Structure formats: C-alpha cells, structure tokens
Amino acid sequence: MQPPKKLLTIIITLILLALGLGGYVWIVENQQTNLEVIALDIGQGDAILIKTPYRQNILIDGGPDNSVVRGIDGNLPFWRRRIDLMILTHPDADHVTGLVEVLERYPVERVMSTGVVHTLPAYIEWLEIIKDEQIPMDIARAPMKVEFGDDLWLEIIYPWEDYVGINVEDNNETSIVVKLIYGETSFLLTGDATIKSEEEMLSAGIDVNSDVLKVGHHGSKGSTCLEFAQAVEPEYAVISVGADNRFGHPNLRVLKNLEAVGAIILRTDKTGDIILVSDGETVSY
Numbered sequence: 001m002q003p004p005k006k007l008l009t010i011i012i013t014l015i016l017l018a019l020g021l022g023g024y025v026w027i028v029e030n031q032q033t034n035l036e037v038i039a040l041d042i043g044q045g046d047a048i049l050i051k052t053p054y055r056q057n058i059l060i061d062g063g064p065d066n067s068v069v070r071g072i073d074g075n076l077p078f079w080r081r082r083i084d085l086m087i088l089t090h091p092d093a094d095h096v097t098g099l100v101e102v103l104e105r106y107p108v109e110r111v112m113s114t115g116v117v118h119t120l121p122a123y124i125e126w127l128e129i130i131k132d133e134q135i136p137m138d139i140a141r142a143p144m145k146v147e148f149g150d151d152l153w154l155e156i157i158y159p160w161e162d163y164v165g166i167n168v169e170d171n172n173e174t175s176i177v178v179k180l181i182y183g184e185t186s187f188l189l190t191g192d193a194t195i196k197s198e199e200e201m202l203s204a205g206i207d208v209n210s211d212v213l214k215v216g217h218h219g220s221k222g223s224t225c226l227e228f229a230q231a232v233e234p235e236y237a238v239i240s241v242g243a244d245n246r247f248g249h250p251n252l253r254v255l256k257n258l259e260a261v262g263a264i265i266l267r268t269d270k271t272g273d274i275i276l277v278s279d280g281e282t283v284s285y
Contacts (some may be wrong), residue, residue: 003132004058006091008169021092022046023064023208026097027104031095031180033053033153033155033279034053034076034195034277034279034280035050035051035052035182035185035277035278035279035280036050036091036142036275036276036277036280037049037050037180037187037212037273037275037278038049038050038051038071038073038075038226038273038275038276039074039214039238039240039266039273039274039275039276040063040068040071040074040075040240040268041066041071041266041269041271041272042062042063042064042065042067042068042240042268043063043065043070043240043242043267044064044065044218044219044241044245044247044249045061045062045063045064045094045095045096045097045098045218045242045243046060046061046063046089046094046095046191046214046240047060047061047062047063047067047068047071047191047240047241048060048061048182048189049071049072049075049076050132050180051075051076051153052148052182053078053149053151053152053182053227054148054152054190056084056085057076057080057082057083057084057149058083058085058086058148058154059072059083059085059086059099059102060082060086060087060088060089060101060168060178060189060191061088061089061095061096061099061191062088062095062096062097062098062100062101062102063097063098064093064094064096064097064098065094065097065098066098066101067098067102067275068099069098069100069101069102069105069256071273072102074273075273075275081106081123082106082107082108082109082235083102083106083107083108083109084109084110084250084275085111085112085146085180086102086103086110086111086112087101087109087111087112087140087176087178087190088109088111088113088126088176088182088191088282089122089175089176089177089178089244090114090116090171090172090174090175090176090191090192090227090277091113091116091120091171092098092120092171092172092192092240093120095191095192096120096122096123096126097122099126100122100126100129101135102245102250103126103129103130103135104129108133108137109136110134110136110137110138111130111135111136111137111138112137112138112139112140112176113137113139113176114139114140114141114159114163114164114174114176115139115163116163116164116166116167116168116232117165117166117167118167118171118175123274125230125277131171138162139162140156140176141156141160141161141162141184142155142156142157142158142159142160142177143155143156143160144156144175145164148218150278151180151182151183152181152182152183153180154168154178154179154181155178155179155181156176156177156178156182157177157178157179157201157206158175158176158177158193158197158200158201158206159173159174159175159177159246160176160204161174161199162190165276167281170194170266171192172191172193172194172197172217172222173194173196173197174194174195174217175190175191175193175194177189177190177193177197177201178191179207179208180255182260182278182280183279183280183281184277184280184281185278185281185283186209186210186211187210187211187212187214187276187278187279187283188208188210188213188214188232188234189214189217190214190216190223191217192211192216192217192218192223193216193217193223194211194216194217194222194223195222195224195225195228196225197226198214198216198223198225199206199227201210201228201230202227202228202231204252208228208231208232209231209232209233209238210234211234211235211236211278211281211283212234212235212236212237212238212276213229213232213234213236213237213258213263214238214240215239215240215250215254215258217247217249218239218241218242218247218249218250219239219241219249219251219255220247220249220250220251220254221251221253221255224257225253225257226257229257229260229263230260232261233261233264234263235264235283236263236264236265236266236276236283236285237258237263237265238266238267238268238274239265239266239267239268239280240268240275241267241268241269242269243269244269245269250267264285266285
C-alpha cells in the first residue's frame with residue numbers, strides 16, 4: 001500500500017528542509033576562519049566571549065546578571081551554543097553571577113579559576129554546580145599555556161601565587177590575566193587587575209605587548225597606569241562598563257593614559273557588544 005500523497009509530500013518537504021539546514025550549517029561553519037573576541041554589553045561588569053577558527057568557544061567571566069545569556073545567544077549559532085572553556089578571573093559579583101546562569105543553560109566542557117576562597121553566594125553556587133555536574137576544573141597559575149591549535153593559544157601570565165583555599169582582602173589583586181595569541185596577533189585580557197598587579201608583571205619582565213588591551217577593572221583609577229599602557233602599546237583598548245554607572249568608570253586619568261599611547265578606545269556603554277576580529281595577521285573592528 002502506497003502512502004497518501006499528502007504524507008509523501010510532507011516527508012519530502014522535511015527531507016529537503018533538513019538537507020537545506022545541513023547545507024547552511026556547513027557553509028557557515030566553513031566560512032569562519034577568523035578569531036573573534038567579543039566584549040559583551042552586559043552592563044557594569046565583564047564578559048568576554050571568544051570564538052576560535054577551530055570551532056571552540058571560550059567565555060571569560062559572566063557579568064552581574066543573566067544578560068550574558070542574551071549575548072551568547074546573539075553571537076553563537078544555535079547548533080554551537082556550548083562553552084569549551086569557562087574562565088572566572090576572580091569571584092566578584094560583576095564577574096561570576098552570570099556564569100551561574102551559563103552553567104545551567106549551556107554545556108560547559110571545562111572551567112578555570114584561581115581557587116581562591118570567597119563567601120559570595122553566587123560564587124558558592126557556581127562552585128556547587130561545577131561539583132554536581134562533575135565539570136573538570138583547572139587552577140590558573142602563571143606560567144600556564146592552553147592550546148587550541150598550532151597557531152592559537154592562551155597564556156596565563158598572572159597571578160603566579162597559589163591562591164587555592166586562601167581568603168584574600170582584595171579579590172582584584174588575584175585576578176587572572178590572560179594573553180590570547182593567534183598567529184601574529186595578541187589580546188591582553190586583564191579582568192580586574194590592579195596597578196599593583198600591573199607593576200608586578202612589568203617588574204617580572206613579562207611581555208604584555210598586545211594589539212588589544214581589555215582595560216582592567218572597567219577603567220577604574222586603580223588600573224592601567226601609564227607605564228603599563230606604554231608596555232602594552234595597544235591598537236585597541238576595550239572598556240567593559242555600564243552606562244552612567246555609580247562608580248564614574250572609566251576614570252579620566254585612564255582615558256588619558258590610553259590616548260597617550262595612541263589606542264583607539266572602545267566602550268561597551270557607547271557601542272554595545274564590541275567585536276574584534278583577527279585573521280592571524282591583523283586585528284580589525
């Protein structure tokens with residue numbers, strides 16, 4: 001007995017749709033040959049989404065609320081909404097809170113933090129979900145290298161102290177600093193690193209020179225001293241900051257330091273998501 005013509009038409013239509021969708025996915029996946037580093041517009045906080053040319057997704061911090069979910073959904077295709085590596089630079093609310101929602105919504109393959117102790121409820125919840133889901137956690141401690149391809153890797157260049165199980169007075173001074181390298185280009189992602197952290201990196205002779213600087217601590221006066229800005233010498237300086245925030249970020253001195261080294265200043269409160277693209281030779285905005 002032959003199937004009714006209507007049913008046959010539906011089956012053929014579904015097959016054609018599936019083939020069309022598969023073709024579309026193949027085209028989109030094979031078109032991505034660049035590295036994209038996206039400072040998500042999540043208000044007063046930090047959330048950096050990195051899309052590699054090798055189909056990996058990296059998330060550094062998650063902002064103060066679930067706005068990060070909107071940013072991820074808006075920048076990742078529906079068939080690739082997973083996080084291969086999640087990095088928490090330090091357990092302040094404006095960096096960790098959104099990561100809880102990310103863990104609950106998307107597959108996360110691996111996480112990284114300093115292991116510092118803190119009583120912030122969002123941080124405790126983040127750790128509990130990681131434990132319950134048995135997600136592997138790496139402790140970030142410089143020098144450390146994570147490879148994503150022959151020409152793509154990230155380096156943990158700060159901190160080099162072991163903070164596992166330690167309670168500190170200032171979380172910002174433990175903030176992870178990442179140098180992301182793709183071909184001949186590099187991105188320095190500083191979390192909430194302080195001037196003290198910057199001075200320690202410079203004194204240790206660490207190579208911080210980069211095409212892009214994610215400005216520390218939302219451009220507060222406690223970050224981005226002139227000597228550090230001169231050492232980085234960025235083409236682009238990205239400031240993740242909330243509009244009309246109560247802290248007065250970014251600080252005027254920080255802006256002047258960045259202008260003094262010729263950096264093009266990009267702010268999430270002015271432009272929304274900031275997408276920087278590297279082809280391995282140059283970075284464009």
